[in-house]
Amino acid sequence: MTGKKKNLPEAGKPITLKILAEYLDLSPATVSIVLNNSPVAKSISQATRQRVIAAAKKLDYRPNLHARMLRTRLTNTVGIIVPEVSEGYFTKVMLGVEQHLLQEGFLYFTVSHLGRPDLMEEYPKLLTNRAVDGFLAINTELNHKTSLPVVGISSHSKLPGVTNVVLDHNRAARIALRHLYDLGHRRIAFMKGTHFVSDSEVRWQAIVSIARELGITVRPELCIHLEKNSWSPDLGYPPVRELLSRTHDFTAIFSFNDTAAIGAIRAIEDAGLNCPRDISVIGFDDIIVSEYLNPRLTTVRQPLYNMGSTAAQLLVKRIQSPEAPYQEEVSFEPELIVRESTAGVHDHLSAKSRRPR
Secondary structure (H helix, E strand, O other): OOOOOOOOOOOOOOOOHHHHHHHHOOOHHHHHHHHOOOHHHHHOOHHHHHHHHHHHHHOOOOOOHHHHHHHHOOOOEEEEEEOOOOOOHHHHHHHHHHHHHHHHOOEEEEEEOOOOHHHHHHHHHHHHHOOOOOEEEEOOOOOOOOOOOEEEEOOOOOOOOEEEEEEOHHHHHHHHHHHHHHOOOOOEEEEEOOOOOOHHHHHHHHHHHHHHHHOOOOOHHHEEEOOOOOOOHHHOHHHHHHHHHHOOOOOEEEOOOHHHHHHHHHHHHHOOOOOOOOOEEEEEEOOHHHHHOOOOOEEEEOOHHHHHHHHHHHHHHHHHOOOOOOOOEEEEOOEEEOOOOOOOHHHHHHHHHHOOO
16 A cells, blocks of 8 residues: 555546545545544554544445445444433433434434324334334333344343343432431431332332431321322422422422422422521432522432443443443432521421521
């Protein structure tokens, strides 16, 4: 190989891998290895790699995806199955997913089942018929085995062949309840998530276990079992209003997620009370708006971006190396973010005593 470039290809003529290689006076295999960022690309000198990339950009080289599909039997497309598409949890997870898929040259189809069993059953079949290479199931437990690679984010799937990306919920419950306990809270209202969110049962069992460990009684009359299929603050508003219509005999609420916590705070204010002066509220997820509420929300942060990015990375690896061993579970650590929506019980009581009667 001389490294000497030939004249520019004829104007208007499609630039194939062969033409690009001839222009660079390199072998098509070398050019392909560089452009596909193959693991062996590092064995090629940096100067040559830069020359290939610059020439591909200059000549507007577009790979023949159809030929690649015939050769590899891959479409570089994945199916993403979610409960819903909204701001908050889904937004932060998808930022991580999209960044990695974009970097790897993958496209994706996103479908939302809205908690409907029929759609959860049908979507994997429909996406398979559209020749996706694998699935990302976000907060969705698939019920039937598929021949394609599957990575679940907070899905807790028991199916063989699924890689589960999960949060350490025992750790999450411990740091949240320890925070409230240290502030003096003993009468705490708890939210359990809706049945169609796969994180709900795992998180609830962790809360019950850690509460028992800390000596906090989970009182049935202070438990809110969410039923509404909503991903807006309306998820938390009506049940907290209903609870407050029955009793004010609690000093804190541990919300199922930040969205429900926002609704809970509004319900507290509408009942003539104040958060955190009368009732502290702690959320879960640390969605983008949590830091900008009034009061700013204390919450358990899930590393949602990293969970999304890692899940996408694991799926691409499994698609590209189907025979290689893979991890069955990858666990992430939560972090407690203390802001303004929680305060000590003594602060509550002293504030009440100072109020005019």
